[in-house]
Ligand SMILES: Nc1ncnc2c1ncn2[C@@H]1O[C@H](COP(=O)(O)OP(=O)(O)O)[C@@H](O)[C@H]1O
């Protein structure tokens with residue numbers, strides 16, 4: 001797997017990505033791809049550039065150079081909301097929700113925006129997260145962290161993604177919730193979704209990922225299978241502080 | 242007692258117009274995070290447009306509505322243009338730059354109004370339906386002031402419906418919470434912002450048009466109204482429409498009731514006293530939640 | 533005067549200035565000698581051209597008065613030049629915009645003096661601008677003529693030898709108005725509604741003063757100074773009508789007055805009003821929309837002035853220069869200022885600051901003004917103009933409301949006992965104003 005050529009059928013391909021905050025360059029020539037049904041984990045120390053990579057792919061951070069192909073279509077110059085409509089969803093870190101909107105209203109904001117005919121409906125999201133159905137009338141700010149994260153994933157699914165990116169999805173969640181979330185992501189991937197997630201903590205990622213990328217100082221420094229990544233020497237090199 | 246009630250009613254009528262202006266100002270701040278000092282200029286433009294349109298369509302009951310709505314829609318279109326051409330470029334910029342740009346707009350619109358309409362005062366005739374006064378409490382209370390109260394109440398209901406019963410309102414409230422998250426949900430946020438700005442301008446434009454039968458219109462209206470709107474919105478809490486309603490009522494009614502004891506030159510002192518008291522108790526304003 | 537002298541002394545003690553001055557004088561003498569024009573004397577003009585300057589609110593918050601004032605000033609100066617000028621000099625007018633802002637007025641005045649020192653300055657509407665400018669013109673030895681601004685102060689505490697007032701003052705208007713209303717017998721309970729500015733406070737205090745003399749048992753039931761920024765008069769008028777006065781007085785004009793008339797109509801109030809109904813407002817109000825019992829007081833009645841001999845000539849010239857647009861009251865006031873100045877220059881045989889003062893103080897000086905022929909210049913440097921008081925009615929001839937022909941012209945002498953200056957001084961009240969340097 002280490003030297004695998006990028007599959008032509010990759011849902012997301014990123015080449016030579018140089019992302020900037022103003023004049024400050026954060027990622028250098030970043031390359032990655034995520035295939036359909038594949039979960040790719042982007043790991044690295046705090047400040048390595050993981051969030052920046054996802055935000056640049058999603059269109060919220062300027063990429064001065066680089067290609068972003070979604071199902072073979074170049075989207076690097078499209079505004080962020082068009083990328084979402086084209087099938088690229090991002091669940092940002094911090095379990096963010098629209099705090100004054102109810103759970104139902106949160107879901108309604110992304111329902112129906114997609115340009116694609118997807119399978120997801122609010123009812124299906126409620127099927128996936130029965131808890132959210134009970135909380136439909138509660139405001140986003142009243143939810144617990146785990147509930148907000150479910151809501152965020154639900155919102156992302158409603159934009160009918162082909163590629164789902166999650167930035168530190170397990171951050172701040174109870175272990176039980178993390179396990180539940182991991183299982184669900186695995187099932188979604190098995191159903192054909194391409195998943196790209198970042199973690200500082202390798203626990204969840206290594207359990208569910210097919211492939212792992214280690215990021216260091218804005219560059220992809222290592223790529224391999226999840227089992228290869230579990231090697232303590234590798235983990236030590238890229239994650240220990 | 243009658244005197245008190247009549248001052249109260251006059252105050253509510255003033256509050257109605259204040260609310261139309263302040264609600265748009267607060268809406269734009271809440272969603273776009275821009276303190277738009279040109280909001281008063283848009284109000285003034287609505288007023289001047291209404292006088293010109295009514296020169297053209299006449300001053301009957303129907304023409305009155307035509308000129309008010311036409312003024313409102315023209316100003317809304319201009320608002321959209323302003324958002325697309327100017328404001329879009331400055332959302333990510335420093336607050337100082339944003340203030341500078343909206344002040345620039347104040348100057349430009351002020352100059353435009355003076356250039357087109359000159360400095361002579363203008364006004365429109367009272368529509369016959371609302372002419373005169375309604376006998377009550379031993380006097381004739383201006384029918385038009387009662388009408389303004391109705392319009393203000395209708396605006397409150399309309400805004401409530403828009404904000405809580407339509408998808409547009411849902412998105413506006415979402416934008417107040419977290420603009421980026423909304424974009425991550427695939428919402429065309431730039432378009433939403435244009436719509437919000439345009440809606441705010443529409444309310445201001447309508448307010449400007451609606452005062453023309455009762456007030457003489459002249460340049461300088463812009464600054465007069467923006468000062469009041471800012472006070473109302475700060476009292477109510479920046480970004481809160483309910484706050485704008487309560488703030489308008491407080492400012493309108495307080496400055497009117499104060500006239501029983503104090504000359505009108507004290508009204509600013511009364512209003513700022515109110516402002517200081519509210520801010521001392523609740524620094525965010527009564528319903529403030531933004532920032 | 534003191535400041536003027538000291539600035540001259542500074543000049544004389546400065547070495548380089550003396551050299552410059554010396555060579556300049558030599559050059560000037562040479563020029564005068566060769567051309568045969570003897571104008572090196574201080575009271576004359578330079579190169580056959582007298583410099584006049586008007587600083588006025590061509591733009592700014594009001595922006596109504598300045599344009600007609602500067603146009604009128606130009607019109608009268610053109611008439612003077614057509615008659616051969618003054619003391620053999622053509623008069624050249626420079627117009628500066630003070631934007632209704634004392635600071636701008638001072639800046640523009642200083643700039644104009646630096647580039648080309650004027651022989652005379654005509655001043656703006658805004659009292660604060662006028663009085664700020666007076667400090668500079670007095671120090672520089674330039675006579676300053678007011679057609680509107682700073683009026684009460686000009687004949688009171690801020691008065692200097694070189695300050696002249698071409699029309700009646702708000703003080704006199706207030707007294708005339710009170711006198712008229714007392715004589716009408718219609719008012720027992722009085723109310724006041726006026727902008728909370730110097731002009732408003734002064735006119736009302738003058739009115740109160742006259743009332744105390746002529747109708748000691750009069751009651752003042754409501755006194756409503758309002759902020760000039762105010763646009764919504766609904767609540768204010770509610771508060772006034774609750775006190776049920778018979779008559780309401782104040783110096784409202786322009787947009788404010790238009791709004792007040794509207795609400796007066798809507799509320800069907802038959803309370804008598806006496807405000808300052810200017811032409812622009814009356815045009816905006818339109819025939820048929822005047823409340824019952826509308827009266828006015830104003831320095832200048834357009835219809836009357838257009839009929840005086842000098843007024844007729846001025847009106848025609850103004851119309852000819854302005855596509856037929858008739859002069860308004862501000863234009864007439866400005867015209868009067870230029871006429872007053874021209875008459876004084878002729879009488880003094882000089883443009884000089886002190887020479888004009890001496891001529892005025894000698895007394896018996898009159899001039900033909902838009903207000904009528906033979907208007908007297910009082911020892912306090914004020915033209916003995918009139919205040920007009922009377923009912924305002926719809927005027928089919930003009931197509932908009934205006935003063936009825938039975939409005940009463942009150943000479944300042946009628947309302948103020950002599951000696952004028954002392955009387956005003958003893959009755960002076962509010963003279964608060966903002967200065968700019
Ligand atoms: N908004 C920002 N402006 C400027 N620099 C930033 C910003 N956000 C992050 N950075 C910098 O970019 C680098 C990568 O940050 P980030 O992508 O958040 O790392 P990670 O997600 O891997 O912890 C860090 O050095 C960080 O300081």
Ligand SMILES: [Mg+2]
Nearest residue numbers: 050051052093
């Ligand atoms: Mg991060």
